[in-house]
Amino acid sequence: MPTETIAPETSAAARESSELQDLAQKHLLMHFTGARTYTEAPPTIMVKGEGCWLEDEKGTRYLDALAGLYCVQIGYSHGEEIGDAVKAQMSDLPYYSNWGYAHPPAVRLAAKVAELAPDGLDRVFLTSGGAESNEAAIKLIRQYHQAKGEGSRIKFLARRNAYHGTSFAALSINGLTNFRKPFEPLMYGARHFSNTNRYRRPINETEEQFTSFLLHELEELIHHEGPDTVAGIFIEPLQNAAGSVTPPRGYGEGVRAICDKYGILLVADEVITGFGRLGEWFGSTRFGIKPDIITCAKGISSAYVPLGAMIASSDVVDTVLNGPAGIYMHGLTYGGNPTACAAGLANLAIMEREDVLGSVRHNEDYFRARMEELGSLGLVGDVRGAGYHWTLELATDKEKRSWDGPIDAAAFVANHLAPALLSAGVLCRAAVDQQGGGPLIQFSPPLIISRDEIDWLVSRVTGVLEEACAVLGSNDS
Template sequence: MTILENITAPSNKNEELQALAKKHLLLHFTHADYYDSAPLTIMSRGEGCWVEDESGNRYLDGLAGLYCVNIGYSHGVEIGEAVKRQMSQLPYFSNWGYANEPSIRLAAKLASLAPPQMIRVFFTSSGSESNETAMKLVRQYHLARGDHAKTKLIARRVSYHGTSYGALSLNGMTNIRKTFEPLMSSVRHVSNTKRYMRPEGESEALFTAFLLNEIESLIIQEGPDTVAGIFIEPMQNAGGSRTPPAGYVEGVRQLCDKYGVLLVADEVICGFGRLGEWFGSTRYGLKPDIITFAKGIASGYFPLGGMITSDAVMEPILNGPHQMFLHGLTYGGHPAACAAALTNIEIMEREGVLENVRNNQDYFRAKLEALKVHAIVGDVRGDGFHYSLELVTDKADRTWTSSVPSTEFVATRLAPALFKSGLLCRAAVDHEGTPLIQLSPPLILSREEIDWLVAQLDAVLTQQIEIGFD
């Protein structure tokens, strides 16, 4: 027996994997308990919208892995064959002054799917890298035009744009920023588009006016000659499926045009069908200068991300002092990754994945809206296949006022109950202290699976209400 066989075929595989993981594997955003006494869930296989762990337990993946397995788990052979063909021909070459066929064809395909004029594509390996790339492009664009003071960026509170240094600076999530501060000093934050908990009687038009006035006031305060770019997600993921109010995206575009600011749409989650369109910008009529993407481009089957922009943005840079975009990544445009993405897009088109979202999004939302019958479901929001439930103990005040703190409720009751029910989703606490349940499943989810998912939520909420919050 070889060393490899000895490792992968033990008498008690799960027990050995538990021990090896806790000794050697550093997990992402995972509590220290998992390195000690708490058992680690080790996933072993997947099919459709479902995954199974090493112990044989089956779960509906209500979060598409990490908002990325858009085509579900059943296409590994097909995408694997595409990767295998590419690996046998050209396993690697960089895009540093060279190209390869998969990266060329994928760039052309993305240009055909993106909003008008968005035709220039730069590849990365992740969403964080994509946003870092966009930050550098924004900076170099203004430098090439002679606007040397334009260095400041605006993002939204509670937003999430990645965990690398620059992307973390964009983030508006205090809980993951503060440990690493000081970060970049040139980022400012404005309000996001959450309607729930806004003042009673405020109209949508007034809310939009408030948001746009705040952005414009900040630009004026900082000095229009110093503001370089605004980063927004078409629908903000962090804080729970925050959709734009009427007139917001048009207003942001107008402000960017008025003050010479580049608008960046972070589509790392919204892109590739999550909202029923190839890009969330299309869904809402957002007209960005730059789009960043990752996750759904290859449905998580291969690490890949990137940035799309226009000739209008690139021409000053390519005709500027350096005559190049001063940025590069070893694995950007990796031929095998691009081959995987091309096949993923082919599958999405062939299987009618976007059509499935469009045909079922209203049904999904209606089923979730029905959960408002529960005393603790305060708000249901989202679009496409991305929804969030905000939980409160006082619907009139829209607050969590229980003697059981929201963080304790989520950690010790809600999250374990959801997991035990066989539903994988995100249970978290909003920055305002209210629990959230977030759902962003594979885009192939059927109505029967929607029914099953909502039935599990219904049962868990009923159970928690019966336990009580005193």
């Protein structure tokens, strides 16, 4: 396990890396990347991965404590095996569509995903990613209600501070206002309700009281909008963007009961929580959520290739197919791509062979304990999460559970926290919570991370947070 940084050399490789950075600044429009990267600090260019570690063009190694973007479940060392599966499929059939046709890898992957999914979810629509999966679910739900003669059901409810993608309909149900605002007006009828973050709730509130509050608020929103206008509700089993937020006891069952009461379809967005992140194939199983539809991506292929899926019940699908249109009116050129499906099947086979989910279950308590140790540090106000998905929320005033300076939270994250974590060799998410305003540090590593690597991570983050305390203590602005 590497613990040192290799010094950059004035070699041909180093000169090439500078050329790559220059070319990236001139030609590569990067995702969610600030303007400074194109003019001042050039992007880090990763060239190699092994296990849970990445190496940049200068030879510096980093522990990938975010599994890329919550997706590289099996780490970076299985490229040859998955590549062999892709190569074999390329030789037989490199491409054909699922528009009225099928091919072996799509059929087998759909059957495998249905086998792993919660009971009753057995129809699989293949996509290239999470936003596509959520778009597919929204369209299926609209057609479902039309087929039942309830065309007035056009509204979708989702939680505040939730991320569901950046395509049109998926962005509309996002609970992150800063993502939505530049592109409004978006899809009509998206409404938002409270998430399950307990950090700033009343101290004496019990878990049962919190559940009651959340369910009452949701039911009130449905009544306010009109039950006959609400088509679907989207929730994540563990909410990512708000910082590893888990539901209180009875919440999943309560949301299911509300959906049944008012004829609303329930969607579990498992783009992040699916395929082992929480020690189960799907996070819905862990938290007692019984959705009509699951959307997923990321871990289905460990992101070795772009791949996603919408998993629905036969009742929902058959209602649409037996409706006036006689067809699910949605399609994607690359949905169910044969080579992508071959890679997905190979990834799932590796996960089963290596008992990756068992490893998460075996190490979760250890991971939790090490995270809670970080909670004793001066700046850490809250530690929350489950499985291999954990967040530290920082606070300058632990009693008030607030960030009151002396440095603005956004400036602190951009100018101090994020650069310090990168310098320490840790790749993770450093952000500002839109709801509470405090900095977040989020960890969601490959599911193969070892206890020694968890120890290394905690040691490096401890140093970063101790340094941050010194920075805040010495700042006079």
